[in-house]
Amino acid sequence: MTPESSRPDDLCAASLKRFALDSPHAPPLVPSSVWRCDDPDQAEAVLGGERPGYVYQRDGHPNADWLVEKLNALHGAASGAVTASGMAALALALVSFTKPGDSVWLSLHVYGKTLQLLYGEGRRWGLRTELFDPWDPQSARRLEKHGVKLIVLESISNPRLRVADVAFWAEAAHQAGARLLIDNTLASPVLFRPLEWGADLVVESLTKVINGHSDLTLGYLGTQQESTEPLRQLCSTWGWTASPWDCWLALRGLGTLSVRLERAVTNALHIARWLALHPKVRSVDYPGLPHHPDHSLAQRQFGGRFGTLVTFHLWGDRAAATRLIRAVSEAIPFCPSLGELSTTLSHPESTSHRAMSGAQRAALGITGGTIRLSCGIESAEWIERQLAAGLEAV
């Protein structure tokens, strides 16, 4: 005979009446895809955003709300949303703050997929997207004439690590009646909080240093809009909701962000200085080096810390990069992402910027010999030793 407690009826989760959690120190994971509703009025009020609570995971869930609360506080955002990826956060910004026919200005120096989204998909959606050079002093003068509604920049650009003058562009945008969106992924809120410098919208790919453990994809959009409800509704309708498990992991990663970042930033400065003197290296992009075109701006904006990425260009082309990548792969793997616990490297020509034409890449200074190094939390001496051995093979 089946014992009382293990009958199928009793094992069914739906028959568990209570999930009482008596103040656990670590936040619980709430993977439920649906909630029990008291009655039709309560369900309707929650779904309409008139009452707090949850009904259906795609509309919102506790793990996303706990993560958003922390990120909003970090960025000083009035409202925000977490999304299933950084790209989903950019898409959410696009559908929230533009409409077909609007003119959008996108920096020339951005992550390859951002270009595809705002230029390729954006145009298909009816936007008039134009690429512009944020370091050309003439650019701002043309803003008003073009009736621009949204300007999109990266605070530190991927992969050439140019630094955008956020206060300048916020003022220019507002004078022209536009909003300024800053993708802050390469800086993170520990280094820089764009809303405090006048930006209207901030995006983070939480996949990178904010989570820091290479085990999820998530994005965040922070805004100065009072109500969270429009973002929540659009996220649900377009299906960009983040999973509870990913949000739970990211909240855990966030707890150690500042110590991980401090260490990785120190490593990056050490490695950038060392690479700049290496005979196999043609040039190094790092905002912390005095010859970098945005060095003094970076110093002012980021308070003397310059990020965890170092991009360098070998004298050789793709074959030289391939030799280096193969030689260091045991210690420093070729992982086309960034912000991991351990040091990794990427090759923009074959990964993040492969959809660009050769001419577009050349205009940005990305060649087959360009390597983007993401410094982790090992010792600087260890990273230097591995790279030194790898460069021997070039």
Ligand SMILES: Cc1ncc(COP(=O)(O)O)c(C=O)c1O
């Ligand atoms: C600057 C930047 N923005 C956005 C993204 C997109 O983030 P995700 O991969 O989480 O969609 C990336 C990804 O590499 C990135 O580097």
